[in-house]
Amino acid sequence: MASLLHLLLLPCLLATAAAADLAPAPSPSPPMPNLTSILEKGEQYTTLLRLLRSTGVADQLATQLRNSYDGLTLFAPNDNAFTKLPAGALNGLGDQQQVELLLYHVVPRYYSLATFKTASNPLRTEASGPGGVYTVNVTSSTGDDLVNVSTGVAAAVPISSTMFAEFPLAVYSVDDVLRPEQLFGRAGEAASAPAPGQAATAAGTTKKKGAAKNDAAAEPTAAPAPAGEEDDSASAAAGRGSVEWRTAVAFALMAVVNLVGAA
Numbered sequence: 001m002a003s004l005l006h007l008l009l010l011p012c013l014l015a016t017a018a019a020a021d022l023a024p025a026p027s028p029s030p031p032m033p034n035l036t037s038i039l040e041k042g043e044q045y046t047t048l049l050r051l052l053r054s055t056g057v058a059d060q061l062a063t064q065l066r067n068s069y070d071g072l073t074l075f076a077p078n079d080n081a082f083t084k085l086p087a088g089a090l091n092g093l094g095d096q097q098q099v100e101l102l103l104y105h106v107v108p109r110y111y112s113l114a115t116f117k118t119a120s121n122p123l124r125t126e127a128s129g130p131g132g133v134y135t136v137n138v139t140s141s142t143g144d145d146l147v148n149v150s151t152g153v154a155a156a157v158p159i160s161s162t163m164f165a166e167f168p169l170a171v172y173s174v175d176d177v178l179r180p181e182q183l184f185g186r187a188g189e190a191a192s193a194p195a196p197g198q199a200a201t202a203a204g205t206t207k208k209k210g211a212a213k214n215d216a217a218a219e220p221t222a223a224p225a226p227a228g229e230e231d232d233s234a235s236a237a238a239g240r241g242s243v244e245w246r247t248a249v250a251f252a253l254m255a256v257v258n259l260v261g262a263a
Helices: 002-022 035-042 046-055 057-067 079-083 095-103 196-218 227-262
Strands: 072-077 123-129 132-140 147-150 157-166 169-174
Touching: 035 046, 035 057, 035 072, 035 157, 035 169, 046 057, 046 072, 046 079, 046 095, 057 072, 057 095, 072 157, 095 123
Parallel strands: 072 169
Antiparallel strands: 123 132, 132 147, 147 157, 157 169
């Protein structure tokens, strides 16, 4: 009886085994994109790579990519972009400010060029400070993939090329560093305020002009003689004139007396 049951079940077992062999194996999940490798392949992002590694932001973004459901978008300034910054602007930032500057280039969501057209401004970035989260605005032209990113500090920065765009990561190259107004001030403020060197020069010039006026005022001038002293001088002069006249008359009289006595 058992043998008969085995014979009846054998076709079913064989069919199940065959189906299992024919079923496709589950496809392996795609590898997680490596941000630093993408930038290294670009060959024009050495400054950005150095800052990402020295600040630890590269590791932070790698962790976020592994755990994010929305993905990330990075605006990557090339080496030429950093040379356009004002002299000393980058080195003048503290460690935390450099982290904020880098995170200002990261949007915590995956955006393709097409989805930028439907994005609602302002876009939140990964950077934040005492005033809250730093934001950017994006604009795009109808009918093409031209996208501009604006910060309020300088002119809008266009996306120059797409370096990588596969969920969960999009990397777009930009030719200018995005400058948050929280670190660099609003547009026009830097131009209206004098540079430190100019301010020092102006202060020195003002001081010199003041010193010149003081020197001129300090020069001694002859004070007019009081009215009483002028009168006394005049009286003394008149007295001296009278004494001299009387002396002359006395000498003349003595001469006459001597002449008469001699006669």
